[in-house]
Amino acid sequence: MIHLKNKEELELMYQSAQLVSKTLGMLAKEIKPGVKTIDLDKMAYDFIKDHGGEPAFLGYGGFPNSLCMSPNEQVVHGFPNNDILKEGDILSVDCGVFMNGFVGDHAYTFEIGEVAPEIKKLLKITKESLYKGIEQVLPGNRVGDIGHAIQTYCEKEGYGVVKELVGHGLGRVMHEDPQVPNYGRRGTGKVLKEGITLAIEPMINMGTDKVRFHKDGWTVTTRDNMPSAHFEHDVAIIDGKPTLLSTFQYIYDALGIESDEEKPFLYKK
Template sequence: MIELKSMREIEEMKKPNQLVAGLHKELAKMIKPGITTMEIEKFAIRYAKKHGAETSLIGYKGFQYATCASVNDVVAHGFPNDQPLKSGDIVTIDTVFDVNGWKGDSAWSYAVGEVSEEAQQLLKVTEECLYLGIEQAVIGNRIGDISHAIQQHAEKYGYGIVTDLAAHGIGRKIHEEPSFLHAGLPGKGVRIKEGMTFTIEPMLNRGERHIYIEDDGWTARTSDGSLSAQYEHTIAVTKEGPVILTKQ
């Protein structure tokens, strides 16, 4: 069942979401060749503690870290490690904070040092897909309108849209209804209503859309070894239109 949030509840949700946005602002300055994703992990934990938030991913379904750190062909759910990032890498950092029982969720892809033109374009188009999807998150539309806007733009560039991982409702739980893919038909799916809060988080691959999960049960990689990028915001549907709760 989809839980519609009151304006008071949406205001409460802004707290963890704004902290996640603040973390990403700091990471944008930090991420350079030589830094490790484990250093990023430790910084995120310190940041949350300093600002009175809890890190929701630690222990979630057995996940051991506060951040998912996904490098190059890792699509999502990568484990932080001590391998230094290199110039030319793409790294996606995803995290969820909790303040007073409310969750905030955002993932962002970062270019490490100087990346190739192909990588730059992948990052640009994936971020554009995010905002084109958000534009469709208005009262009266359907979830399929979001998915279709993303799919159309991604396919103009020949990118594979990951359809094994989904966007999701969010509130007091990390994953609520609705759950939906980033490819679909306009006019189909759940009707969008005031008070809905959910993520939009397109994952685009330079190659095929197919992915596989490593033996650790978490790390998702592109099946063909191609680069992947992801951008994610948490939004709230209001009478005035979609409000980006994790706006940076």
């Protein structure tokens, strides 16, 4: 069942998503060569708690940390650990917050120092595909329109679109209906309506779309061990338009990046 949100609920969801955004922005300054991901996880836990939230991932299904941190060939659900980040790595950081009765959940793939041009392109296309999907979040469209937009944009560049993992509805719990695949056919799937809230999250591989699920029950890697990128936003239909509840702006401010990519989708109070 899809739970449509009213304006008051959407404002609470916006606040939860913004705390995730601020957490990622705080981490952006700390993610660099020589850092351990377990230390970043502790920073995120403290930051979330200090700002009135609870880490939504901690204990979820038995997950032991506040962040999913997935370097290089890890697609999603990686454990923070004592490994050292190295120049040329990439790191997907997925963060969740529970606050005001609602969950915020989004992700960004960071470059560690200077990365290879072909990896930069993978990250660029994956993030652009996220916005191609967001453009389809309109009343009367269907879930398949989102996946189709993401899939076609990435596959024309020769990338593998992960099929076994999907985005999802979001609200009072982490995963609500509907599932939001990053592939699909136009005009198929659940109808999108005013007040729907979705976590859209392209997971795109440089090589094959095939993935490996590890015995720890969480870690997912690419089957060919080539890099994977992951970007995620929380999106709602508000006043008939796709509207971002989350933002990458705090990351961009920390890293000195200029971007107007979010301008068409800004949340208006």
